[in-house]
């Protein structure tokens with residue numbers, strides 16, 4: 001247990017790890033026949049690697065790293081559309097810094113900026129709103145990206161822009177929702193999933209009930225968890241207890257932040273501004289039904305897709321992955337990051353080939369950052 | 381960008397837009413408080429919140445704020461968020 005000292009409360013961590021070991025043996029899980037627990041959220045993936053939880057927990061547990069990093073699942077086609085928007089001379093393209101290095105077919109936003117496009121990294125859509133106020137002669141486009149945690153921020157910003165009557169602010173909406181890809185993975189006959197650790201900050205907005213189907217229709221346990229290492233360990237205990245007792249329920253480990261029914265102000269803003277797209281493309285997973293959001297007709301003036309006639313609805317779409325990239329297999333847990341032939345060779349955090357290497361929340365980058373790089377043997 | 385950062389609301393700045401000044405790890409940043417307002421706007425002043433891309437998304441207590449900040453530092457996310465805030469300020473000035 002060489003990492004356990006790093007925990008805020010090493011004693012509590014050790015007690016939880018002992019509890020996990022006991023439950024794993026009671027369940028009868030082994031290295032050959034492990035329980036598969038998917039952590040959905042990229043923040044959890046990062047914490048698991050940072051604290052070595054995959055190594056501290058017994059061989060009978062296999063963590064499957066889920067699709068919960070919005071940067072990592074952004075498909076190439078959307079990056080291409082961002083670049084096209086950013087290259088318009090009248091546009092100031094604003095984005096979270098995380099998205100700058102995601103590879104597109106032609107280039108990343110970072111390359112587009114180096115080539116002269118006016119791309120600005122902002123902390124918040126509120127910064128983009130302020131840029132629009134200060135630059136009335138320019139078109140300010142905000143790259144709306146993220147799961148339910150981030151969606152309220154762009155919804156509230158669009159409502160504010162509408163109240164002010166701003167005519168030069170729009171959002172290129174790439175918001176996605178957590179439950180549909182989980183459903184898609186559960187429907188995939190190749191996936192073995194015994195339980196889930198659910199994303200706490202998503203549930204801070206949507207509550208815990210959108211996950212009811214996981215327990216009720218698929219008979220799998222899910223525990224909504226905080227992202228501190230002790231939260232994660234405790235959530236793993238709760239998942240294992242359910243498995244041992246033959247229960248499948250939605251439990252809330254993070255009730256200090258997550259209200260059962262979510263945040264009413266945020267939910268109302270999302271409902272007012274957005275509606276579900278019939279389908280949306282995920283890098284590595286393909287098109288998933290009703291998994292993305294678009295801006296409602298009544299806010300079309302703030303919809304960059306409508307305003308600049310780009311994206312869904314503007315013509316046939318092509319899906320493409322980088323050559324030799326195994327992101328899809330890693331994302332669905334069929335391969336470990338090191339098993340991708342590009343890992344640490346053609347694909348590193350400095351020069352990512354696939355999106356899972358871009359953000360510290362991506363499984364490949366997290367693996368690389370915390371010792372996984374050592375696992376790369378020199379190429380023969 | 382997904383984890384947010386705890387901050388304390390120190391003053392209202394523009395009540396009509398639901399904007400307030402928050403202190404985040406020693407840095408001041410204007411944030412939107414709409415998601416945590418349940419009654420009077422003034423009641424929010426002094427409270428701690430989990431701030432996510434410029435929006436106070438959930439009220440938390442001071443102890444939880446301290447623990448969360450420590451966890452974020454452990455992951456390197458606190459530093460990243462503060463850098464993103466600075467980058468946002470620079471973008472407004474046209475410096476980035």
Ligand code: SF4
Pocket residue numbers: 324325326327328330337340341342343344347353354355356357364
């Ligand atoms: S190493 Fe790179 S190319 Fe391979 S799966 Fe990971 S991100 Fe994709």
